Amino acid sequence: MTGTGGIPEVLFVCVHNAGRSQMAAALLDHHAAGRVRVRSAGSAPADSINPAVVAVMDELGLDLTREFPKPLTGAAVEAADVVITMGCGDVCQVFPGKRYEDWRLPDPAGLPVERVRPIRDQIDARVRALLVELLGAPS
Template identity: 65%
Template sequence: MTDKPTVLFVCVHNAGRSQMAAGWLRHLAGDSVEVRSAGSAPADTINPAAIEAMAEVGIDITDQTPKLLEYEAAESSDVIITMGCGDACPVFPGKRYEDWKLDDPAGKGIDAVRPIRDDIRTRVETLLAELHTAA
């Protein structure tokens, strides 16, 4: 890894889980980590419940838009975190991969999205500690 690791969060629609994870990592890591997110079949907009859940903890993800997972973004990332995209994510030798089993917030209300948000925060905190240890 370079001095500034690159983390790519990938879920199918890039509208909920991956956007919340990217928001947490940007918030917690500042500019010490390059944060990316993408989806294998991106939605048109970010899930409103994900936006609301993140706003409750002071993180604004309204400036983000779902993006298509591109080969180059995956190839140039140090860590790739998948969240339900399965075989749609390309595999590159030498990359660190993790698959986070998380409920999909799509179609769920804020009460169901809060625990997903909090689970993601815990996972991002662990990831960040590991990245700083490896640096």
């Protein structure tokens, strides 16, 4: 499974692209170290990224301060080899031949940092497992 240039492409989608999908994209990008093309989007993008999400990612040395919520487009879905949804339901476009997974995770919206950390850690474990599936080697 490879996208453009022989590199697998993964798209993470949630409703607001302000929490879960941003964390997943940053973690996969970090662990993959250029071996996977990563994007994130939201079916109804928020105005900015959740501050608690920015804080818990900063604890890992991952800076999300320059990131911003992006709208979900058909082109982004079509370009992806794997589409990981996180609570966007039927709004996410489905294209034949794409691998889809739905990661059921709590929404960090409105939660304090202490409650966002476990969500981040769940996402990190799933991202690491996905990376092994995509590349056949641990990060």
